[in-house]
Each structure stands twice: as C-alpha cells, then as structure tokens.
Amino acid sequence: MIFSSVTFLFFFLPICLGGYYLLGWRFRNGWLLLSSLVFYTWGGGALVSLLIVSTVVDYAMGWVVASGVASGNRRLVHIGVTGSVLVNISLLGYFKYANFLVEQLNSLGFGDIAWTSIVLPIGISFFTFQSMSYTIDVSRGRVEHLRNPLDFGLYVTLFPQLVAGPIVRFHEISDQLQRRVLSFEKFSLGAVRFAHGLAKKVLIADSVAPIADAAFQAGASDLGAAGAWLGIAAYTIQIYFDFSGYSDMAIGLGNMLGFDFPENFCRPYSAVSMTDFWRRWHITLSNWFRDYLYIPLGGSRRGGARTIINLWIVFVLTGIWHGANWTFLLWGIYHGAWLITERLTGQRPTGAGASWAPLRRFIVLLGVMVGWVLFRSPDIGFAAEYLGAMFSPGGITPDVITDTLDTRALLALAAGIASVLLPGDIVGGLLVTGWQGLRGTAMRLAEIAVALPYSMVIVASGSFSPFLYYQF
Template sequence: MIFSDLFFLFAFLPAFFLCYTVAAVADRRSRKSYAVTDDGSSQLQTGNMFKNMVLVVFSLIFYAWGEPVYVFLMIFSSFVNYRAGLFISSRQEHRKAALATGIGVNLLILGIFKYLGFFASILAGFGLPLQVPQIALPIGISFYTFQSISYLVDVYRRESPVQRRYADLLLYISMFPQLVAGPIVRYGTVAHEIQHRRVEMNDIAEGMFRFLIGLGKKVVMANQLSEISDQFLVGGLSELSTTGAWIGIVAFTFQIYFDFSGYSDMAIGLGRMIGFHFNENFRHPYCCDTITDFWRRWHISLGSFFRDYVYIPMGGNRQHQAMNILVVWFLTGMWHGASWNFILWGVYFGIIVMVEKYTVLRIKDRLPRFLLHLYSLVLVVIGWGIFYFDDFGKMQVFFNSFFGGGKVFDDFLTHSALMDNFWLWVAAVLFSMPIRTAVTGWLAGRLRQWDEPLAETLITAGRIAFSVALLVVCAALLVGATNNAFIYTRFYRKRKERR
C-alpha cells in the first residue's frame, strides 16, 4: 500500500482516524497507569495505550497489504532489538557484546533479504558453482533496519532511554507514516511522544496541509514528470537525441525529488496529525552551491545516520578522512539497492565530496554563486543518470547521447515534450525552490500588518480552499492512473522482474 492510492486516501486513512479518535477518548477515560522508570521505580502517568494499540494494528495491516508474510519478519526483528536494548541497559559487563549481537542480527537479516542474491550472482560470475537464491525483498526493510540500529546504538551511548515495553518499540519500528520510505526517525526524536504526545487542532491542521502538499508533489508533479522521463529513457535509447537525453534525465531529476520529498512531506504530515514530530528530510536540495551542500539538503535523515553511526566512529575528519568518506559513500550506494549502478553512484558522489574538501570548498567564497550552482546541478543530473540505469549497456548508450554522441542532436519529440508540458516544467522549477514558503510568508506578514484577526481568518480559509482543491485534483488524477508507484517500490519491482 502506498500513500498516493485512492484506497489509502478514502478507506484506510478514514478508518484509521476513526479508530484512533475512539482510542483517544478511551485513553482519556481510562485510569492512570504506572510506568517503570530507568532506575527501577514506579511512576504514575497517563498513557496512550489505546491509541498506540490502534497505531500498531493499522501499521501492521498497512505493511501486510502487499506481502503478509514479511510482517512476521518485522515483528521478529523488533523483538530481537527489544531484548538487545534491555540487555544493553541492564548489564554493564556485556553491553558491547549485546550491542554487537543486536546490530549483527539486524545486518544479517538485511543482508540475507537484500544482498544475498547480489553477492551470490557475483561469485557465480567468477565460476563458483552457486545457485543464486530467489529471495523477494521486503519493502521498507532498509528503513526499519537502520532505525533499529540507531535505537541500539543510542541506548548504548545513553543518548536515548531504553524502551521497556515491547509493544511501544514495535510501534516505533512499524509506524506506518514513515515505515516504507522514511524519513529514518531516531528513537530519541519520538521516545517521549510515544506515551506523552498531545494533539491540538493546530497540529491536525498543519499536519493535514503538509500531507496534502506532499500528495500534490507526488501525484501532480512526480507522476506527470515520470511520463516524460519514461518517454525518453525507457526503450529506444539507440535513437535518443542529445537534447532528448537531457530532457529525459532532467525530468527524472525533478521526478525523484518530488517523489521522495513528497513522501517525506506526507509522512511528516501524518505524524503531526497523531502527535509525532519527525525531522525534516529535504531542504530544497536543487538550490545547492556544491555537492557537499546538496547532500546536506537531500535525504537528511540518511546522511545524518551515516555521519553519526559510521563516519564519526571510523575517525571522521580526525584520521583517514578520505577513506572514511569513500566507505560511507560506498555504503550509501549499497543502501539504495543491490546493484552495481547504485554502488557506482555512491562512489561517484563520494569522490566529488572528497575532492571538494580540498578544492571548491576552500575557494567557494571567491567564486560566483551562479557558476557554483550550475556546476552542482550538472553533476547532480549526471549522478541521476547513473542511478537510473541498472544495465551498464543502456547506461553507456544514454551517456553517449547525453554528451553529444547520439545520432542526432535535436528532434521533434524533444520540442513536443518541452512545449506540450511548458507549465509543468515551470512548476517543477518554481516548486523545487523555496518560493512557496517565501511568497506565503510575505503575504501572511502583509495581511497581519493590515488586520491581524482578519488575516488569520483569510489565511485559514485560503489553506482550506487550497487543500480541498489539491485533494480533488489529486483524486481526479489518481482515477485510472497507471504510473503511480512510489519510486522506491518501482526499483524493488525492477529487481523482481529481473528474476
């Protein structure tokens, strides 16, 4: 199940909020409960037992919708991390062993389901008599595995409290708003809110608006841009013109941004509506002035995970910096998928980031911002070309056309894709920049200077009208949509189809 689906929007989500509202009433009327604190004492508290129960049940249903069997894998993984966390917290003499065991089990599960077939095919290619296992990839396993690892490490470092209730740790790992495609939520971010969250009307309004903004990014922008990118990049690459290669990969560049950031917006919005505050995951990455800056803005939760749990423990900037950077970016590429193009993509950006530390970053203040921005965008677009093609033969044909080696430089198909979708291109450029935030902030400020009570009424009415219109447009576009899968699940399907 995905967020940009009519069943999710008009069946699953209403059913969830109905049950969640009833559970909230039950929690308010229930007796106060005792909780055991870290020092072993009992503390009287009001909990969210019924709300949490509803959230866990609906999260498991959400995850089981496609392949029910993998719900048991996630439940098992959660239990292992629950027991490992308790052991780390309570046993001083074997804390490292418990941490290593917990992380090892997480990585073993991830390795078996995501990478075993990949490495077996490599060894088979060297002539070893191995049968490549046919193991389906559970959706979202990379996200909840990394969340589990971050939980264990933070408990070990005493940066987060241990969770003593298995049901609450299962809630953290399985929470459907961010389960399938992130952001990667640290346990410390939501630890207090699991039992102590409160939801005000402002949270519901802000969360709903954020969710619909994300839905619009996905349905109105990403889905339409995917039709353009597929038109040029799927099949017929031998006839691809140079301008066609650029149009196709630029369309994909916008598509993947609106797809990923739209999903993060929807996750953050849904979390806000039920009292959780997830961190931002995208900050207008195409406004970057270096590749280093791009990766501070793109998939922030993933970058911070590798920084805090891999790069800094390896020595960070203190020792073997170049090697640390390359290892992190190799793992970043591997995390995105078990395919050589993802590894190449990660190493490509790792090399650029490493080179920038000794060149561009030292002189960027003396360089024109426009040139830095252009330099960054060209490298990002080339990177998405590597990311897109998991077949190196097709990748070579594409880049041959991309760099001017195609049969023709220009063709009618390119002009048609530009002119027939003119306003879509304009919207893609504008909405990938912080223009919406700047304009709405300026307008709200001017209205408040004029008449603050009336301004608040107009702002609220405007948001409601915009939200309703956006929902209607998205619903209309989703009726009969054939190109609606979230891009993460599309790469998952490609892997299954190759089998």
C-alpha cells in the same frame, strides 16, 4: 499500501485516524501499532513476520543493552549492540543483496549456484536502520530503553515512515512515543503538509515520470542529446518530487498523529556545493550515517587521510544502501569523489551567501543530474551510453519520448523546474505550513481545498480501466 492509493486515502486513513482520535490515550499506541501492521501486511504479505521478528529481536537486544548500561557492564552493552547490528545487517544483506551476489558469482564463473530469487521486503532498508538506532542510542545513554514492547513495536513499524522514511533515529522520537500533543493546529498543519506532499507526488512526479521512463527505456544509443537531456531533466524533477513528496506526506501524517518527524529535504537543487547538497537531500539518511558510522569511524578528527577514507566508506555504503546494483555503488563513489574533492580544495560552502552562488548552483545541479543517470540506469554500460548521448551534440529525439510530451507533462515539468529554481521565499515549499498572516492562510487553504481535492481526483481516477469488449 502506498499513500497515493484509493485504499489508503479513502479507507485506511479515515479508519486509522478515526479510531486513533476516538480511543483514549491508553489504547492509541496499540491502535497505531495494529494499523501499522495492517499497512505493512497489505503490501508485504507474509513478510510482515520478518518485520515482527526483527522488532522482537531488537527489543530483546535493547533490554540487554539497557541492563548493561544500568549495571555499568560494558560487555553486556557490547553484546546487545553487536547482536542488534549483526541481526539487522544480516537481514539487509540476505534480503537485499544475496540475489545480486549470487548473480555476480555465477557471472564470474564461480560455479553455477542454484538459487531461488528472494523477494525484497518492503522498507527493509528503513526499518533495519531505525532498529539499529534504538540499541545504539540506548547504549550511548542518550535515551532510556522502552519498557513497553508495544511502544518499541510502534517505533519500528509506525506506518507513516515505515516504508520510505524519513529515517527517525530513536532519540528523536523516544519521548513522543509516550507523550505527545494533539491539537487542531498540529492536525491542520499535518493535513496541509500531507496535501502538499500528495500534490508533489501525483501532480508533478507522476506527470513527468512517463518522459523519464521513455528516455530510459529507449535504447541509449538511439537517444539524441535533446532527448537525453529532456529525459534526465524529467527524472531529476521526478525523483525529487516523488521522494520529498512522500516525506512531506509522512511528516504530515506524523503531525496528525501528534508526532514530529525530522525534515528530510531542504531544497536540495539549490545547493551551492555537493557537500551542501547532502545536507539538503535525504537528510535523515545522512544524519544516520553521520551519527552511527562516520563519527564512530573518527569522522574528520583523525587527520586528512582518515577523513577521506571515512568519507569513501560512508558514500560507498550510501550508494549500495539504495540498491543492489553496480550503478548504485558507482553513484555512491561518484558523490564521494565530489565531496572529497570539495574537501581537498576547500570549495564546500553550504550557505546562500557563497560567492558565485548562481554558477555554483548550476555546476552542482549538473553534477547531480549526471549522478542521476547512474542512479536510474539499469547497468553501467547503459549509463555510459546515456551520458555519451547527453554530451554528443545532435541526434534525433525518438518518437517514444516526444509522444510523452502532452500538455499535462510539459506543465508539470515546467512547474517542477520553476519550483526548484525560483527562490525559496517565492515558491514556499515546506515553508507554506509556517507562513504567517493572510498569505499563509490563503496558501494553506489553497493546499487543502484545491490541491488536495484535485490530487484525490487523480488518485481516484487512476484505476480507470474500462473494457471495450467486456460484453463480448
């Protein structure tokens, strides 16, 4: 089930929120757990059993780790953490990468391995990472393990962030699983945030998506420079508004349920260095890798060479975390190379006060867009041709792209570009929920009374599929 669907907006959400607020505290976690399993099963079907097995195994491993921590038995702690990591990485490896691996082995001539393609379970990259964070956080003594398995089940499966994040590390939410505040203000802030995210998704991202799709479905060799740039500009807007919109909705839903999820985006296209970009883009993934991989590997404390190796490891894994394709690996390496270069040259400012900030922003945005070509392309050959089209002047923009340029798409593209390029205090972004005074009230009311209904109109009309010839 996706947030921008009729089933979620008009049926699942009111029933879930209604039940949650009508029930007493004792039953709320159970209700949310049940709702989350329904939410997952709606799209995942029988694969919900995998989510349940993963949850049970990690809960058991958490017990082992907690027992080790309590008794000072480091071996027990080690067994629990290793078990959790092995199980989760194995699940991720099998379900996400086995198809790709077999395909590569077959293409390299290592025999013709008979293989039935595996269905990728929805959200597996997210819930496995969250599960691992539980055992690791408990092993570090940072938080206590959860005694109630329902609470742990809720942590892993909580529907707002189950399938697309933010990745909530256990220590960020452990207290809230047992005690959280519900108030009109929090509910309202959550509603506004949800409306903001839904509008980003359906008004901007979905409107510019046809332009990007057309550009990437057209033969890269047939793309003129203008068409290639238009396509990647649209994709740059689409991916940000889609992903950050989803995160906004997740955070807003969390607020409505009394949770405070960590922020996942902070105007990433305003970054003044690629280092800065990664502090603003998919922040919770960066934080996860930093806490559970980069720092345990030694981070930047073991000298320059080791730091570079650690960065490579983190970015190679970041790349393939996004998908089983050489393009994602190359995308990770590409960003790793940027960060290492910035580190080696000392050019990695992260604040708005950086010198030559407009020029830096332009260069970083250009670099990010080049990276998105790798990210969006079906294979490396296509990416190379697409990049060639971008940087070869001339050529004719194919009709398949110009046909997508209706007024709605162009307005959405213009609004998207303006909102990422204009200063944050003008655009507002997620700050809308925190603005004070009349301006804040007006903006919030506009979000809830204009943007939300209009987004709902788009969702409700999205399934319109009339038949000319039904009677016949």
